[in-house]
Amino acid sequence: MFDQFQSLDLFPVNFFDVVTNLFVALICGMIIALVYRFIYKGSSYSVTYVNSLVLLTLITSVVILVIGNNLARAFGLVGAMSIIRFRTAVRDVQDIVFIFFALSIGMAAGVGLHVVAIASTILISFVAIVLVTFKFGAPRKMEYLVQISYSSSSDNDAMVHEILKKHCKKFNLVNLKNLGDEHVEAFYQVRYKDKEKSNELIRELREFDQVMHVNMFFDDDDADTL
Numbered sequence: 001m002f003d004q005f006q007s008l009d010l011f012p013v014n015f016f017d018v019v020t021n022l023f024v025a026l027i028c029g030m031i032i033a034l035v036y037r038f039i040y041k042g043s044s045y046s047v048t049y050v051n052s053l054v055l056l057t058l059i060t061s062v063v064i065l066v067i068g069n070n071l072a073r074a075f076g077l078v079g080a081m082s083i084i085r086f087r088t089a090v091r092d093v094q095d096i097v098f099i100f101f102a103l104s105i106g107m108a109a110g111v112g113l114h115v116v117a118i119a120s121t122i123l124i125s126f127v128a129i130v131l132v133t134f135k136f137g138a139p140r141k142m143e144y145l146v147q148i149s150y151s152s153s154s155d156n157d158a159m160v161h162e163i164l165k166k167h168c169k170k171f172n173l174v175n176l177k178n179l180g181d182e183h184v185e186a187f188y189q190v191r192y193k194d195k196e197k198s199n200e201l202i203r204e205l206r207e208f209d210q211v212m213h214v215n216m217f218f219d220d221d222d223a224d225t226l
Contacts, residue, residue, distance in 0.1 A: 148214055169192065
């Protein structure tokens with residue numbers, strides 16, 4: 001009975017099936033990688049990651065071809081894969097989403113569902129591009145974080161607040177750190193009156209001789225040091 005369990009293979013594949021499935025996986029993987037490259041907006045773009053999306057789609061397709069309908073192979077492959085440890089940290093949630101995207105399409109191509117693989121790749125890629133193009137989910141009023149290191153005194157604090165008030169509709173002190181020798185590092189959450197003139201705020205802060213350092217953070221991933 002165990003021998004029969006090992007040899008269970010209801011739908012064996014031929015050379016043509018293998019080539020066709022891998023070709024579909026390759027095309028879909030390249031589309032996924034190109035879409036990722038198009039919509040990526042972060043600061044840590046990785047060519048290796050983009051290339052890996054193509055290879056991941058192909059490899060997943062090969063894994064599915066190897067397993068087929070053979071339960072023994074499936075359990076054996078799970079045991080073999082369990083010894084692999086992936087220690088690369090994925091910074092962006094979008095990167096994880098595209099990994100699952102590539103895995104899913106590779107599985108569809110591997111089992112011969114070519115229409116599902118191609119149609120899903122096109123539709124999901126279209127949705128991803130539309131979401132990024134129209135900034136779906138972005139806050140209606142963007143707020144920024146300004147980091148200011150300066151010599152603290154009542155006059156200097158008032159001057160910094162005056163500069164912020166001049167250029168911002170709203171500003172809130174979210175963190176204050178004592179650096180010693182009467183120097184502080186202040187983090188302000190700000191909303192600009194005119195985003196196009198944000199550089200004027202940074203310029204005036206830098207011109208103030210008591211300010212040592214200024215950072216402006218645009219979002220969680222990107223930051224410009226000015």
